[in-house]
Amino acid sequence: xxxxxxxxxAAAPTLEVRNLQTHFFTRGGVVRAVDDVSFTIGxxxxxxxxxxxxxxKTVTGFSIMGLVDAPGRIVGGSILFQGNDLAKLSxxxxxxxxxxxxAMIFQDPMxxxxxxxxxxxxxxxxxxxxxxxxxxEARARSRxxxxxxxxxxxxxxxxxxxxxxxxxxxxxxxxxxxxxxxxDLIVADEPTTALDVTIQGQILAEVQKLCATTGTAMxxxxxDLSVVAGLADDIAVMYAGRVVEHGDVxxxxxxxxxxxxxxxxxxxxxxxxxxxxxxxxxxxxxSLLNLPEGCSFRARCPRAQADCVVMPELKPWLPxxxxxxxxxxxxxxxxx
Amino acid sequence: xxxxxxxxxxxxxxxxRVFSDSETPMVELRGVTRRFAKKLDIAAKLARxxxxxxxxxxxxxxxxxxxxxRxxxxxxxxxxxxxxKSTLGRIVAGILPQSEGQVxxxxxxxxxxxxxxAKIxxxxxQMIFQDPYxxxxxRMRVAxxxxxxxxxxxLTTRANFDSYVDEQMRRxxxxxxxxxxxxxxxxxxxxxxxxxxxxxxxxxEFIVCDEAVAALDVSIQAQILNLFMKLRxxxxxxxxxxxxxxxxxxxLSDRVVIMYLGRVVEEAPTxxxxxxANHPYTQSLLNSVPRxxxxxxxxxxxxxxxxxxxxxxxxxxxxxxxxxxxxRCSVEVPKLRExxxxxxxxxHLNDAA
Numbered sequence: 245x246x247x248x249x250x251x252x253x254a255a256a257p258t259l260e261v262r263n264l265q266t267h268f269f270t271r272g273g274v275v276r277a278v279d280d281v282s283f284t285i286g287x288x289x290x291x292x293x294x295x296x297x298x299x300x301k302t303v304t305g306f307s308i309m310g311l312v313d314a315p316g317r318i319v320g321g322s323i324l325f326q327g328n329d330l331a332k333l334s335x336x337x338x339x340x341x342x343x344x345x346x347a348m349i350f351q352d353p354m355x356x357x358x359x360x361x362x363x364x365x366x367x368x369x370x371x372x373x374x375x376x377x378x379x380x381e382a383r384a385r386s387r388x389x390x391x392x393x394x395x396x397x398x399x400x401x402x403x404x405x406x407x408x409x410x411x412x413x414x415x416x417x418x419x420x421x422x423x424x425x426x427x428d429l430i431v432a433d434e435p436t437t438a439l440d441v442t443i444q445g446q447i448l449a450e451v452q453k454l455c456a457t458t459g460t461a462m463x464x465x466x467x468d469l470s471v472v473a474g475l476a477d478d479i480a481v482m483y484a485g486r487v488v489e490h491g492d493v494x495x496x497x498x499x500x501x502x503x504x505x506x507x508x509x510x511x512x513x514x515x516x517x518x519x520x521x522x523x524x525x526x527x528x529x530x531s532l533l534n535l536p537e538g539c540s541f542r543a544r545c546p547r548a549q550a551d552c553v554v555m556p557e558l559k560p561w562l563p564x565x566x567x568x569x570x571x572x573x574x575x576x577x578x579x580x
Numbered sequence: 581x582x583x584x585x586x587x588x589x590x591x592x593x594x595x596x597r598v599f600s601d602s603e604t605p606m607v608e609l610r611g612v613t614r615r616f617a618k619k620l621d622i623a624a625k626l627a628r629x630x631x632x633x634x635x636x637x638x639x640x641x642x643x644x645x646x647x648x649x650r651x652x653x654x655x656x657x658x659x660x661x662x663x664x665k666s667t668l669g670r671i672v673a674g675i676l677p678q679s680e681g682q683v684x685x686x687x688x689x690x691x692x693x694x695x696x697x698a699k700i701x702x703x704x705x706q707m708i709f710q711d712p713y714x715x716x717x718x719r720m721r722v723a724x725x726x727x728x729x730x731x732x733x734x735l736t737t738r739a740n741f742d743s744y745v746d747e748q749m750r751r752x753x754x755x756x757x758x759x760x761x762x763x764x765x766x767x768x769x770x771x772x773x774x775x776x777x778x779x780x781x782x783x784x785e786f787i788v789c790d791e792a793v794a795a796l797d798v799s800i801q802a803q804i805l806n807l808f809m810k811l812r813x814x815x816x817x818x819x820x821x822x823x824x825x826x827x828x829x830x831x832l833s834d835r836v837v838i839m840y841l842g843r844v845v846e847e848a849p850t851x852x853x854x855x856x857a858n859h860p861y862t863q864s865l866l867n868s869v870p871r872x873x874x875x876x877x878x879x880x881x882x883x884x885x886x887x888x889x890x891x892x893x894x895x896x897x898x899x900x901x902x903x904x905x906x907x908r909c910s911v912e913v914p915k916l917r918e919x920x921x922x923x924x925x926x927x928h929l930n931d932a933a
């Protein structure tokens with residue numbers, strides 16, 4: 245595998261995260277929010293990063309963007325973006341990439357938008373921050389970006405303030421801003437969670453179209469398995485700061501290897517389980533401050549055995565299917 | 581939950597209940613409307629005196645809704661933000677008065693009930709809220725949150741207070757040893773259990789769940805949904821289950837009511853809604869829902885946005901977004917009519933057929 249500081253080679257995936265560790269040094273102790281996370285995203289691909297609250301999925305996204313603030317710090321691993329390690333870049337170098345080659349979309353679009361500035365001011369500023377173009381050209385680019393995400397009459401809407409948009413429209417503006425420099429990678433953190441289903445459907449359709457046409461790779465962070473099922477190519481499931489399963493989205497959802505993924509899919513109410521009690525995962529997510537020794541899912545796992553006190557490695561059990569488990573659901577995969 | 585309990589539960593839930601139209605519904609709404617008006621301030625009143633065209637802004641949160649919930653039934657109320665489902669839920673629970681129309685409890689108009697009957701009628705209808713953080717008083721201990729109302733209403737005495745609270749907590753799946761704790765010492769799922777214990781402590785017959793699982797993680801959501809179903813059979817409860825999550829509604833409900841901008845557009849048995857939805861809005865809503873079984877597919881989209889309830893479109897509220905809209909839709913409000921046994925829909929297309 246090509247090692248760091250190579251210029252973008254065609255072979256290198258857009259993003260390769262290797263053994264990433266981001267810890268928070270709090271008064272209560274060290275919180276291992278992200279502990280040994282690895283995954284890759286190829287050009288034009290969508291990776292769904294799934295997990296429940298506190299599993300470390302947002303911190304993973306922030307680590308890639310270089311947005312982790314004190315008391316948090318990246319303490320180990322590498323984040324290879326087109327072959328270059330982002331974790332080693334200076335703040336100045338990172339600023340050239342952020343918003344330019346790598347962009348982020350947040351759950352709450354008001355985190356991206358300044359409420360007292362008009363949309364055009366904010367968008368033109370973003371264009372000029374990374375490129376020397378005339379203001380007219382920057383304006384034209386902003387208008388095109390708004391059109392691309394399906395905002396009607398973009399010329400007039402450029403002159404509006406964020407509060408004049410609905411929630412769905414604001415999120416479209418945030419996506420348009422992320423797209424201004426045609427980035428190679430977009431990190432999207434629960435961007436449709438706060439939206440109504442019909443609006444969510446519209447945004448997902450736009451995003452899918454954009455990834456296919458522009459070749460932008462996307463890290464889609466969400467807690468919603470159903471969204472990932474329709475949108476992503478690959479899926480990585482996180483639990484207590486670690487990736488526990490990684491593979492093709494269809495294969496993982498059809499026949500999950502890790503008992504946690506298995507339990508999570510069983511918990512989703514859907515058509516064929518109507519009226520029956522849902523399969524539930526007992527207990528609750530452990531505190532990241534004092535994780536049990538060994539596999540962190542051990543205490544809730546129906547398949548746990550004595551050897552689970554040793555932390556399992558994330559390793560391939562089948563071609564392209566990784567799981568961090570000593571006793572994965574292999575028999576069901578073979579049967580399927 | 582033990583194996584036998586699980587089995588019992590699935591059996592009792594699995595048997596289809598038969599509801600006849602002739603029985604008196606436990607809760608019935610007749611033409612209920614709720615308006616919220618923004619009162620004019622002095623400057624605006626003055627401007628109006630001087631001839632400026634300033635009008636009070638009125639939101640029709642709920643606009644002439646009829647709803648029947650029969651004893652033992654679970655009715656799912658579905659809609660997007662701003663469609664009035666929470667307002668309707670609050671009216672049904674008796675914590676918000678309606679502007680017009682009648683609310684009937686076991687066939688009796690709630691407005692006409694006096695004294696003890698009115699009090700009992702109100703106690704029998706309880707509500708469980710969406711946000712388990714905002715709906716519990718942070719300065720009260722769990723024992724007081726759960727036990728205060730039954731003590732006031734004489735369902736328990738000071739002497740039996742502790743054992744009464746213990747029982748309520750155990751029923752909601754909480755360890756009674758935690759009753760001296762404050763809400764902030766609990767996780768989201770446990771707090772929702774406290775909310776459930778509080779609602780059940782006054783022995784209600786009817787529960788309004790307003791997005792009661794929306795704030796929870798899926799694995800915790802499954803635990804709470806299972807608890808709802810268990811309590812339903814154990815205590816013979818009736819639910820009005822308000823949610824924007826069609827998967828959850830489909831899983832729990834016997835009947836589904838769909839609202840759009842303050843009006844009911846369709847109601848039908850759950851099976852029927854998900855296999856033969858009639859109203860174009862219901863159809864597009866169902867198409868927009870991401871499902872775990874769908875793989876890498878084009879997402880179906882409804883064009884346009886939800887209009888502002890301050891200024892809803894005339895005629896059928898859905899017509900600007902409807903793919904089948906024709907001239908009549910923008911003029912005349914369609915009536916909710918029966919189109920199949922148990923299925924009612926408000927769409928002009930049904931007249932043409």
